Amino acid sequence: MSSAAEPKPSLAASVPESVPERRRIEVRALSKTFGKPGANTAGQVPAVDRVSFDLRQGEFVALLGPSGCGKSTILNMIAGLIPHSGGEIRVDGEVVEAGKVKPQVGYVFQRDTVFAWRTVARNIGYGLEIKGVPKAEREARVAHMIGQARLKGFENAFPLTLSGGMRQRVSLMRTLIMEPQILLMDEPFGALDTHTKLEMHQILLELWERERQTVIFVTHDLSEALTLADRIILLSARPGRIKQDFAIPFPRPRDAIKLRETAEYGAMFAKVWHSLGEEFAATKAE
Numbered sequence: 508m509s510s511a512a513e514p515k516p517s518l519a520a521s522v523p524e525s526v527p528e529r530r531r532i533e534v535r536a537l538s539k540t541f542g543k544p545g546a547n548t549a550g551q552v553p554a555v556d557r558v559s560f561d562l563r564q565g566e567f568v569a570l571l572g573p574s575g576c577g578k579s580t581i582l583n584m585i586a587g588l589i590p591h592s593g594g595e596i597r598v599d600g601e602v603v604e605a606g607k608v609k610p611q612v613g614y615v616f617q618r619d620t621v622f623a624w625r626t627v628a629r630n631i632g633y634g635l636e637i638k639g640v641p642k643a644e645r646e647a648r649v650a651h652m653i654g655q656a657r658l659k660g661f662e663n664a665f666p667l668t669l670s671g672g673m674r675q676r677v678s679l680m681r682t683l684i685m686e687p688q689i690l691l692m693d694e695p696f697g698a699l700d701t702h703t704k705l706e707m708h709q710i711l712l713e714l715w716e717r718e719r720q721t722v723i724f725v726t727h728d729l730s731e732a733l734t735l736a737d738r739i740i741l742l743s744a745r746p747g748r749i750k751q752d753f754a755i756p757f758p759r760p761r762d763a764i765k766l767r768e769t770a771e772y773g774a775m776f777a778k779v780w781h782s783l784g785e786e787f788a789a790t791k792a793e
């Protein structure tokens with residue numbers, strides 16, 4: 508891995524030429540049923556049903572749907588954390604197998620997963636420590652990330668003394684410091700208040716503008732999806748199926764606050780909201 512000071516290779520160039528249209532993620536008829544497989548379907552939970560989509564290099568896609576529709580399950584299968592029950596996933600042209608996490612993939616979990624016993628700096632530097640990156644390089648890269656996350660002055664603080672938003676920034680930076688080309692994010696800001704969430708959106712947008720990672724961002728918050736994504740893939744209520752795939756053509760760079768004042772944002776919100784509302788109603792009727 509290169510140090511922060513060295514010029515980085517373009518992320519697009521890192522996708523093998525043989526991969527069609529530089530597709531980073533290919534999901535084909537992906538299904539997941541929890542519980543024991545077999546003729547007896549009692550106790551089986553169909554969570555995801557034949558979901559297919561592709562992500563090209565640098566695309567920022569939001570996976571949107573009501574609670575329990577299988578969003579985390581889809582992300583966990585793409586990350587190679589759990590096996591699927593049907594279909595296929597490819598990352599950079601290679602089939603994903605459960606238990607074999609790809610090195611180019613970073614995951615920010617649904618709950619912040621900082622270590623309570625490590626300081627901010629040692630949380631952010633954790634992955635580099637495990638990799639055996641020399642101390643001087645590690646410290647330089649951690650200092651850089653702390654600056655980017657607006658956490659200067661809190662290097663030696665323990666997570667318990669931080670706000671929820673600060674902890675979530677530590678979590679985010681701990682993943683980003685490993686320079687993942689593909690970023691899977693599972694409602695990383697779900698527990699934050701509106702103002703802190705908007706601040707996180709601004710930070711994430713600024714970081715992403717610079718690196719242009721390929722991102723799948725799971726959320727059930729439509730405003731968040733519209734603020735961040737190039738595309739919103741809307742899932743139906745459980746079992747999750749793709750209901751609609753919306754292009755979000757708002758110009759970039761985006762201002763998380765000003766964007767919401769535009770007529771285009773309002774029109775797009777109404778369009779997706781109608782479809783999402785139908786799924787909320789379906790969940791309620793279950």
Ligand SMILES: Nc1ncnc2c1ncn2[C@@H]1O[C@H](COP(=O)(O)OP(=O)(O)OP(=O)(O)O)[C@@H](O)[C@H]1O
Pocket residue numbers: 541542552553554572573574575576577578579580581727745
């Ligand atoms: N390990 C498991 N064993 C059995 N059922 C599970 C397991 N994990 C998830 N499920 C079920 O699969 C369905 C989808 O769960 P998942 O966590 O993917 O939903 P989600 O869309 O991420 O919801 P939320 O927005 O609340 O996080 C749910 O009905 C859930 O109960």
Ligand SMILES: [Mg+2]
Pocket residue numbers: 578579580617693
């Ligand atoms: Mg979830």
